[in-house]
Amino acid sequence: MNLADWIGFWGVLQILLAYFLNVSGRVGTKDLLFKALNFSGALMAFIASYVLRFWPFMLLEAIWCIISFISLIQHPGKVQQ
Template sequence: MGLTDWIGFIGVFQILLAYFLNVIGKISNKSLVFILLNLVGATMACFASILLKYWPFIILEGVWALVSLYSLIEKIRASRI
């Protein structure tokens, strides 16, 4: 496996870990850990997809990262109120 594969693998693992931890009730989908695992994971998977020039996953992971970033910004805003 090359560097691009490892970047993608680690990114996807983080997304799946967030999902698994949420399903088994260890973290909430509104928790900072869940949001950050998704944000970092999707960003890494998107970056790997860019390196591979694979557009379907660039779009999927890019949107996933943007939604996660939006969730992070909303969480930060809510904590300041």
């Protein structure tokens, strides 16, 4: 496997981990961990697909990354008192 394969592998693994944690009830879709795993995973998968010039996956991951990023920056921060 080359570097692009490894980056894509770890990106997809993060997305699958977010999905597994959600369906197993360990995190909700509004949890910061879920959003962060989706964003970082989509970004890594996009980078790998860009390097490999695999256009359908690039489109999918670019949209996934944008949506995840918007969700991540809109996440309400918790202020400790």
